[in-house]
Amino acid sequence: MPTKFHGPKRTKNVAPLSRAELHIHFDGAVRLSTIWELCKQKGLPLPGRGTIEDLRWAVQMSEPSDLAGFLSGFRHTAPALTGDIVAMERVAWEFCEDIASNGILYVEARFCPHLLVNPAKEGEPTADDILEATLRGFSRGEAEFGICIRTILCCIRGLPAADADILRQCNKYRDQGVVGLDIAGDEAGCNNAALQEMFDENVINIYDEARRLNIKRTVHAGEVGPAKCVDQALNLLHAMRIGHGYRVLEDQTLYQKCLKDRVHFETCPTSSILTGAQPTDIFYHATVRFAEDGANFSINSDDPMVTGTWLEQEYELVRSWGLNETHIVRGNVNAVKSSFLPADEKKVILKKLYNVYHLDMD
């Protein structure tokens, strides 16, 4: 029986703070109602007739496409936030409210501040201003909603000019909630069989430097790109976690090594279908394989603004594929154990989770 997919549905869930999420793009989790309001205020173009329904239609996906199609909605949403520190602080706070109302106790939110900066001009907010506004919103939300939020900064494939500055920000803001480095973007180009290097020299150097500075590292790999991306993310970039990683299953030797080394895979079920990373005619979704094989994996929502899903809907989807509550609880425990928190803070979050699950600390 092929993998089932009924398309996303978005309903807010009220649950005790009992979940952890490691792979969510902050700028892909903004309320469309806020984007619409900001566009109206600023006189920015809106798709279709300019209604909020048309904006939702342009940004949210319900049918599988490809990664470029998946990301195309951002062109309608990013301008509303670009260069606006007041808006950034607001959406950061709103993000915390949504996280809490979805029962998420611990979240690592990722984004690239450089994508939300206007071209350098006197008086315009810098990438640091954008990040600081976001961190202010996060820390207000954290205190107000009793959640724990940390930030990962993303380099973007094809945007190498910002990489060094993103690394600088990871270092500068490490005491203000920034816990790691990521590289995101379309890896479809890596499917050229003749291509040997999945990451360019610049990215390898940035990751080397991050490792030297003891900055934690995750890498989007093996989502739409081949297993070789996962291999090189681990061995060239020294990634400590893999974003998605589904196509690791195409290389059994590598997969067995990942199982043995407890490599953490941040799986994102709905987005993996919508981006075409996991076709719906396969028998087993990679998340199911990871769960059955006892891999170190977590379940994440990636971009709720595009998928229309939060964790509850992701859980519903994986349940429809046969995962049970034990797999889901294990995914949450895995997430905290593989989080980029320091050991003592990890222990505090784990203890809270175990209390909710009525489990003993191991």
Ligand SMILES: [Zn+2]
């Ligand atoms: Zn992602």
